[in-house]
Amino acid sequence: MDDNAFSAEDADSMRAYMPTSFGKQNASVDVQAQIENHRRKIVDESKPPPKIKSADSDDESSAEDDDDSDEDDEDEFPVSHELMVKTHQRAVTSITLDPSGTRLVTGSTDCTIKLHDLSAMTPTTIRAFKTVDPFVTKASEASESHAIHQVLFSPHSGNQMLVITATAQARLFSRDGEMIAEYKKGDMYLRDKNNTKGHTAEITSAAWCPTNRNLFVTAAHDSTVRIWDVNDRLQQKHVMVHKSKAAGSAGMTRMTAIAWGHAAEGQGSIIVAAGFDGSLVMWGGEGPFYRPIGEIREAHAKDTWTSGLDISNDGRLVITRGGDDTIKLWDTRKFKAPVNTTSFPSTSSQYPTSNIIFSPGSANVVTGSETGHLHILNPATLRPELITPVTPGSPLISVHWHPKIKQICTGSANGQTTILFNPQMSTNGALSVLSKAPKKRHMDDDPNLTTFMDPTGIAGDAVTPGGVPGPTAGSFSSRHPTIGLTASGRSRDPRRPHKPEQTPFAMSTPDQRHVRENIPFSSMRDEDPVEALLKYQPKEGEEKLFTGAWDKTQPKAIFKEDFSDEEEPDPKRMKKG
Template identity: 30%
Template structure:
């Protein structure tokens, strides 16, 4: 049946072929294209633009009124006049602004912008007290000139005195464990802190999720029984590099699950460049500041290697530090420059060697006698401007270097004892202060965090941390908080409520969660949908009511009997270990009677079995023959009378 003409719609008249339509039986190929009212769209756009421009003009006029009003108050106070005309503040405008407003009014469509509101009533400035204004309240955001001068003085004083920028007014203490906290790591956003120590543990701390109890939300041992030496988040904060006392570095994700593990090299190959990985204990490691997949490690096998997270089968590049004689030397620390183009390593011979990241044969800069030979340079760190390099030596010194003139240090200070191969130093976020920690022997005083001014290298401040060595220090630029790892298992966070952001400020304001009481009387509710009504348990409406019922039940609320002390009584086994098997072992298996002749041990019960049979003999009492046991022959004294085959062969 052909469709009616009314059903074909206007498509046929819009250009469809009538013959084709008649042949195929439909009116067109699809729906009609949607049409738009362009004039209405343009009008709506013009109205939106006019509204937006009107708001901008109103905001600009308010700002001009505030500025002019403030200037007139200052002028009248200086000249001694008490009355300030508000009309002048309204009528004084620049001719350029009038012309621009007039031109903009011509383009605007719709009602004109409201005229500038005049400030009602005169504002009177008193000569006796310039801070008190008689009249209408001051506009929002207005500051007295004296207040602005005070603020400027404070800012200038902070710039001149860098100690004002140190956030140490408050502190919190995180209990990592009882042994040395040898590694600290903060993600770039400052939301999570990770700590590692000599107790092989790595603990995760979430500032936003912690309360005032300051408990870690996860603890694990990623490297089994190896001390943690270095922890660092990548530039994106999604993975963590873990360097421990073994030869294989690991990469974990934010929650502590393994992502990759570096391969171990062949320790029987002499040339370390031909092995796929490290063959000796690692010392430290760090991430590339720009490339999120690349990281760096150094080891006691005398190499510094770069790695790619996506390729765990082989290293990416090898750098081999050399001594003056060209022999292999062990790197104790390594780091990237801030732009990632340079790789620096501190070695056991006291030298600092720097390579271009893409050229691993010859060093680009080096200083052979940076620190005392035979000591472990524990830290190298670049300043934020990329020019200065700070080194913390095992010879109890702290030095700064200019990599453009790398022959001698810019500044040096000694008398900073360190006992740990991972004691570090760091720059402040504004690059004006250099921070490091000191070590103390047990009972020898408090470990300190010492602040030096970068330009003059004068000690400007110090903090008594605790009665143990200060091993790690970290000054986060985003949080403006200082993290410290100590030798007695503490991780301290120093912050200032005004100068610092987030971090420790988030968790100290949260109250401790109450520990939920263990509900020992609750029982699992078993749902049996097809049970008969007489066997069906009533549905539990409230746990509290069920607890009250269970408390009244003498069976459920029965106090368990204490363990039996001494020998057992009343059918209960004594405390010989708490189990029946331990009781049997103590009383039967460890029996001191020594039956050397098993035949005699069995025949010892023969008379009793014959007189009082109990198990098998009563069933065969009528047919059982008389038992005859073989008699033991007495050994003859003369062995010569025995046959040859009976003689014992010796």
């Protein structure tokens, strides 16, 4: 045997000596301890607290059984742990996740939507990576702003999301926040709503088709429900005009909520919409759309806002949350009277997008309350199976239960987004965030301890030769344009003067220098017109250049020209004479 042969023991020694990867390595992190730090103190307020055993009690087996039963109750729903995300300054009105559960998007009354990448977050970088204003495009700045009513990822593909604002136009965005299409607005002066090519009033709610990835439906204040094709932004595909039969409505009412789900027994799909007149209307998802297949005139109280509406997975049940402080369960096969009703305080008067949904598998009903609690109800009895505080004192507006990662996302009136999960049953999502090592904070991450200097020694951005401000090479402010600025947009460096924001109108208005240099005779507007004319008056002995012809052609006056030296005639004497 050759003494120089490379043995297996040598290979193991070499492997232990050589590094497995290059670059600076993070210290090992205790993932279990990091997850345990996010355990919630109170999980269920609907059940009494566990009894405290005395120290001299010998019934240890019964205590262990009680602990096991409590843990089983907690593991039934993914609410044992929480991850808080504070991004919006106002109420979070809508929340959605893509089908894979990695892209979280929230909408708010601050007129913006925020995009979060759960797969890229770390415990110290829990924030949105992009903020989108639906009314700002690459070609122009925002001329108006409206609250976000609803944000919906397509259930078939995570590449598209529907954004509903307080306008008559729906907008389609990519998963990266780029606007793909803005759908047509109808002519508000046409009386017949069937002849308009889009909504003529504010859209309140929308839903994706469960069977066709290219279709979605919208409901609006113009008493219509419209089906759209994502590839045709110039006109809707179908129009359903809801003719209200309520007294004093003149046949029109505002549509407040809508849902599109599978029909019972696998027979296509159904569309269910709620109206401000208290009605609940159902159409077949494949048509014809001339008349509804079911209608309940007094499903909820008249002139109350039904904010929540959802259809079960099997298409047999419909759950509604009305503005009359009730939650009602309906059977689509006997669409006449509610199967069950329970009292539940409404928040639709202040937050009209407060929703209610079925859990994955339709085993439970989930909604939020005005006290900031999450309620998980039994659909058969509508009694609470779990009541857990999320944002106590701040109403819980929107809820979303993702079927793949098994986590519940909530949005509250204080602008907080909360992700509830359970390490035993949940996957990815918040768990992937807490499974990473915290990112070490750099001094540049704190704007109070950082001064940004350009090559000329002046803090902030440099000015290019063309006069357009641009970031300096390698400056930190080019990578983080908002760091180093106050809330009003002023620089934190006192040596840098405040640059006023240029409005869209000012961008299209020429300045004084441009007018003086490029428009001929523009300086004449600053002259006195009397002096400008008198400079052309000829001096004594000079020929009149402009008015010389008048001396030859001007007729002689036959009336007196000046009556200043004579007394004015008395009109009374002239009448007597």
